[in-house]
Structures are given as C-alpha cells and as structure tokens.
Amino acid sequence: MKKKFNITGLCVKDKHYMVDISDKIEQIVTMVDEGEYFTINRPRQFGKTTTLNVLREALSEKYAVIDSSFEGVGDNLFDTEEGFCKRVFKTFADSIRFTDKETHQLLLKYNTSKNFGELSDAITEFVLESRKKIVLLIDEVDKSSNNRIFLQFLGVLRNKYLSASANKDFTFQSVILAGVHDVRTLKLAMRDESDKRFNSPWNIAAKFEVDMSFNAHEIGSMLLDYQSETGIGFDVNAIAEQIHMFTSGYPYLVSDICKTVDEKLGAVWTEESIYMAVKAILNEKNTLFEDVIKNIENNEDIKSVTNELLLSGSHISFHPFSYEAGIMYGIFRNDKGKVVIHNKIFEELIYGYMTEKSNIRKLQVRISENELNQFTKADDLDMERILLKFQDFMYEEYRSEDEKFYESQGRLIFLAYLKPILNGKGFYFVEPQTRENRRLDVVVIYNKHKYIVELKLWNGEKYHEKGREQLARYLHIQNIDIGYLLVFNFNKSKEKSSDWVTVEDKKLFEVIL
Structure with missing residues (x-):
C-alpha cells in the first residue's frame, strides 16, 4: 500500500511519510533514564500523540510502558475519590491489553483501591512486582487538568516521587503528561477547603526543552x-x-x-x-485555524500583542513570564529574543481575518466593482499602477488621518486593497524583516513572478534613505531587479509623490502618501 502524508490523528511509519524525529526521541529517552517526571506541553496538532507513540516503541525494550489517556473514559471517573481509585488501574490496563499482557494482568491484580492512600500503596506493590521499571504516559491531560480528583492524583505521584528520591518508597521510573497546558502551573489546595494555601501538584516536573518543531x-x-x-x-x-x-x-x-x-x-x-x-x-477551514482565531479573540493580551506585531510592526522583546498563553497556543514563538507570530501561514490567516472582520471589507467590495484588468498587463501585475491608484485612494479617503491611524490601519488597508486585484490568480505573504524603523515587506506572487513591496512609516529623510538601501539589499537576496516602496507620511505639509530611483543597481518605484 502506498504511503500518504497524514494530517489527521496518529502518524504510523508503515502507512505515512514521517519526519525522522530520532534525535528528539533520544533526548526524551535520556530524561526517562534519569528518572525525570515532566510534561510535554505543545499546541494543538503539534505531533504530541505521534511523538508519544514513537517514544513508547523506543522505551519498550527497557521499560514496561503504560501509554494511556483519560480522553473518552467518561466524566464519572472523576466524580469521587473512591470511584477514581477503584477504576484508574483498570483504565491503565485497558490501554495496554494488546501490547503488554503481563503488565496488563498485573495492573488488574492491584485494581482494588478505595482511596488515594490505598492507591499509593498499590502503586508501590505494583512497581515492586513488575519485572521492568514502569514508565507512565498520559496523553490529553487537558481533558482532566481542571478536575480536582485528577489534580489530587498528580499530588499522589508527586509525593511518591519525593519519597522515592529519599529512598523511602518505590514508584514509577518516569511519568510523562502530554497536553497543551503546562500542568506545572496548575494549583491545588493541598489541605482542607478552609485552608487557602495552594500548591502545585506537579512542581517536581523537570523542564521539557526538546524542540518539537521540524527544522x-x-x-x-x-x-x-x-x-x-x-x-x-x-x-x-x-x-x-x-x-x-x-x-x-x-x-x-x-x-x-x-x-x-x-x-x-x-x-x-x-x-x-x-x-x-x-x-x-x-x-x-480547519480546526487548527479555528483554534488560532478563537484563542486570539478570547484573550485580550494575545490580541493586543498580535495587533502590535502585525499592524504596527513593533519589535517586542521576549520575556519568559510574558506572552505565555500565546506561545502555549502556538500563536507566538521566541525568535532570537523577539516575540513573533509563529509562522507565515498564521500571519496571513490573521491578516485575512482582520480584513474580513473590520470595516476595511467595504474597501474590497468597492475595488471589486472597478475594472480590475487595469492592474494587469500581459497577465502580469502592473504594480506601478496599483500603487498609484492606492495613493489616490488614500489621499481621497484618509488624508486627514494622523500617524496613529496609519500605524494601526495603513498596512491592513493596503493588503485589503491587494486582495481583489489578485482575485485567485495570485497571493501575498508578509515578510517582516528586522522590524527596524517599523518596516514590513509584502511579497506578492502572481503568474510565477514575485513583487516586493516595502511598507514603512515616514520617519525623516535619513531613515528614508536607509529604507531604500535596506530594500535594495533585500532585492539582491531575492535576486530581483525591481522593487517598490510605499511610505505612509503623516506629515500634513508633505505632498504626495511618486518617482523611480536607482539604489545599488536596483530600480525602486517609490510612492509617498
């Protein structure tokens, strides 16, 4: 059977083309060998389940691996302490009944606990009787992480880990939790309800720093x-x-x-x-894109940073205690000390959503009613004409606006202006450069040709010359001879203008509005 590229569920080596993640697996196995407890928290559809499956195979020769999930077991598992303790070993056993019959039977033998104290003792006896050291993997912990019973179970594992480290108990060699959220940040009242002191049930977890993205x-x-x-x-x-x-x-x-x-x-x-x-x-339309938009709309901090990055072209320094939610959901990433949108596809998705959501959508309708073929010649774009028409449009509609408006809306208006012109025959993506001087390059692909348009705010003649030089260098990297410079000038005394200039043997068409 011919293998396929897979985008749904678990990737299987014999059925699907797969990235070689052996280096990543080797790093995780080392953590297990060292007895670490940790959480693999990564965004949705980031390969967590596939990684756990490959990891289970890599660990199976040396360890007895319980590869489980509480997803689909029903909410009543977490109704009471007694109900959970009576069923949790059975849940673990069911997950490995076809892969490890010996451990499956041993788990069922100790499935008799009525409270967490008895469950702790059962784990000890189970571990001592097993021929191999035990590794416990629990996937999709987000389904249970807001449940008090589950957090108390993590507290049991934490206490046993600490006792075993002091040679006072026996427990799992390693426990690995997988989900979107980092369970280390969850809090649980470790005493009775009247005592408001809280603690993390998973504060013994080691940092998981394996890069699960693909280079x-x-x-x-x-x-x-x-x-x-x-x-x-x-x-x-x-x-x-x-x-x-x-x-x-x-x-x-x-x-x-x-x-x-x-x-x-x-x-x-x-x-x-x-x-x-x-x-x-x-x-x-897919669930990943829906999650990205949903998480932006539901979190004001994420929305604010997204607007700064995409609309203002801001340079935002990364800090480990900031932007955690955006990074956790895969919207942001740390790029050499800067916070950036995770990838170009997400950038274009968000730009498109911003355009559709805002009143700028009316602009697209207005443009689509014009003769769009005026912007093409010989099936190629007439970018010079596009910029001149855009200059006229902005002068007519927005000449009284200030710097704040151009900074927050100018780029979005230009992208909205482009969309109906490209009309299914081409597309654009945004190429943020150094974010220096609030620069942003729009790369337009149309009929196998590439057009580079740099958008920037006017910041004086000195920086304008520097912007020309930067664009010329970027054109050199892209092996393109002609580029376009669109400058938003909020200085009301400045007249709109356009001209061709030559910089470092590159021709630039420059429009100031």
Missing part, C-alpha cells in the same frame, strides 16, 4: 522517504527550506503542504507549487 533537515528526511518510494525527482533541500520558511516547522502545516502538493497539485515539487499549496491551505 529544514528533518523536513527533508520525510521528503527523501517520499522521493525514494515514488521515484519523483526534485531538489529536496530547496523544497524543505521553502516549506520551513512558511511553517517554521509547525508539524501539521508541514504535512498539509506536502499532502496538498502530492494529492492536489499533481506531485510537482517546485517553489511555485509550495506557494500554490500555501494559498490552497489558507482557503480551507
């Missing part, structure tokens, strides 16, 4: 597997770099691009096909 080399390992099986020739390294550029290694997005190229774009692996795949994905 270009790892993406290339999956493409090499595909190439080997299909015999289709292409530049694996170049395509892997291109996929990484758009996804920053987000596992679901990596697989979705590959699946789209393979199944919907005729398995033609070129730079253009990656662009087309990204465009197709952005036109889809």
Whole structure:
C-alpha cells in the first residue's frame, strides 16, 4: 500500500511519510533514564500523540510502558475519590491489553483501591512486582487538568516521587503528561477547603526543552522517504527550506503542504507549487485555524500583542513570564529574543481575518466593482499602477488621518486593497524583516513572478534613505531587479509623490502618501 502524508490523528511509519524525529526521541529517552517526571506541553496538532507513540516503541525494550489517556473514559471517573481509585488501574490496563499482557494482568491484580492512600500503596506493590521499571504516559491531560480528583492524583505521584528520591518508597521510573497546558502551573489546595494555601501538584516536573518543531533537515528526511518510494525527482533541500520558511516547522502545516502538493497539485515539487499549496491551505477551514482565531479573540493580551506585531510592526522583546498563553497556543514563538507570530501561514490567516472582520471589507467590495484588468498587463501585475491608484485612494479617503491611524490601519488597508486585484490568480505573504524603523515587506506572487513591496512609516529623510538601501539589499537576496516602496507620511505639509530611483543597481518605484 502506498504511503500518504497524514494530517489527521496518529502518524504510523508503515502507512505515512514521517519526519525522522530520532534525535528528539533520544533526548526524551535520556530524561526517562534519569528518572525525570515532566510534561510535554505543545499546541494543538503539534505531533504530541505521534511523538508519544514513537517514544513508547523506543522505551519498550527497557521499560514496561503504560501509554494511556483519560480522553473518552467518561466524566464519572472523576466524580469521587473512591470511584477514581477503584477504576484508574483498570483504565491503565485497558490501554495496554494488546501490547503488554503481563503488565496488563498485573495492573488488574492491584485494581482494588478505595482511596488515594490505598492507591499509593498499590502503586508501590505494583512497581515492586513488575519485572521492568514502569514508565507512565498520559496523553490529553487537558481533558482532566481542571478536575480536582485528577489534580489530587498528580499530588499522589508527586509525593511518591519525593519519597522515592529519599529512598523511602518505590514508584514509577518516569511519568510523562502530554497536553497543551503546562500542568506545572496548575494549583491545588493541598489541605482542607478552609485552608487557602495552594500548591502545585506537579512542581517536581523537570523542564521539557526538546524542540518539537521540524527544522529544514528533518523536513527533508520525510521528503527523501517520499522521493525514494515514488521515484519523483526534485531538489529536496530547496523544497524543505521553502516549506520551513512558511511553517517554521509547525508539524501539521508541514504535512498539509506536502499532502496538498502530492494529492492536489499533481506531485510537482517546485517553489511555485509550495506557494500554490500555501494559498490552497489558507482557503480551507480547519480546526487548527479555528483554534488560532478563537484563542486570539478570547484573550485580550494575545490580541493586543498580535495587533502590535502585525499592524504596527513593533519589535517586542521576549520575556519568559510574558506572552505565555500565546506561545502555549502556538500563536507566538521566541525568535532570537523577539516575540513573533509563529509562522507565515498564521500571519496571513490573521491578516485575512482582520480584513474580513473590520470595516476595511467595504474597501474590497468597492475595488471589486472597478475594472480590475487595469492592474494587469500581459497577465502580469502592473504594480506601478496599483500603487498609484492606492495613493489616490488614500489621499481621497484618509488624508486627514494622523500617524496613529496609519500605524494601526495603513498596512491592513493596503493588503485589503491587494486582495481583489489578485482575485485567485495570485497571493501575498508578509515578510517582516528586522522590524527596524517599523518596516514590513509584502511579497506578492502572481503568474510565477514575485513583487516586493516595502511598507514603512515616514520617519525623516535619513531613515528614508536607509529604507531604500535596506530594500535594495533585500532585492539582491531575492535576486530581483525591481522593487517598490510605499511610505505612509503623516506629515500634513508633505505632498504626495511618486518617482523611480536607482539604489545599488536596483530600480525602486517609490510612492509617498
């Protein structure tokens, strides 16, 4: 059976093309060997379940691995302490009945506890009788992490870990919890309800610092597997770099691009096909994209930072105690000490959502009613004309606005202006450069041609010259001879203007509005 790229559920080596994550697994196995308890907390569809499955296989020779989940067991498991303690070993046993019959039977033998004290003793006896050391994996802990009974169970595991470290008890070799939230941050009243002192039931957990995103080399390992099986020739390294550029290694997005190229774009692996795949994905509705938008709308801090990054082009320094929610949900990431939107696909998703949500949508309707073919010639974009028409539009509609307006809305209005012009035949993505001087480059792909438009706020003649030089250097990197500079000038004494200039042998069409 031919393997496929998989974007739903567990990836299986014999059925799906998979990234080689052996380096990541080796790092996790080392943590298990050292007896660490930890949480693998990563965003939705970030490969946690697949990683746990590969990890279980890697650990199975040396350890007895209980690979379990409380998802789907029913809420009544957590109704009472007695009900939980009576059933938890049975739940663990059911998860391994086809993979480890010996441990399965041993778990059932000790499934007799009525309270957490008895459950603690049962864990001790179970561990002592087992021929191998026990590793406990629990996936989807978010389903239970707000439940007091589950948090008390974690408290039992914590206490046993501490006692075993002092040679006063025996317990699991390692416990691994997987979910979106970091269970270390949860709080539980460790005494009676009248005592308001709280503590974390999982404060013994080690930091999990394994990078679960895919780098270009790892993406290339999956493409090499595909190439080997299909015999289709292409530049694996170049395509892997291109996929990484758009996804920053987000596992679901990596697989979705590959699946789209393979199944919907005729398995033609070129730079253009990656662009087309990204465009197709952005036109889809999926649970990952829904989660991104939902988490932005439901969290004012995330929304505020997103607006600063995408609308204002702000440079925001990363701090470990800030932006935790946005990083936890996979919307932000730490890029060399800066907070950035996790990947280009998310950026374009959010820009599109902002445009649709705001009154700027009316602008798109207005443009679509015009003769859009005025912006193309010989099936290529007439970017010079687009910018001049945009300049006229902004002068007519927004000339009285101030710097604050341009900073918060100018970029979004331009992107909204572009959308109906491209009209399914092309697309754009935003390429934030250094964020220096609030620069933002829009890369437009249309009919196999690439157009670079730099957007920036006017900040004086000195910085304007510097902006020209920066654009020229970027054009050199992209191997493009012509670029475009769109400057929002909030100085009311400044007249709108446009001109062609040459900088470092690159031609720039410059529009100031």
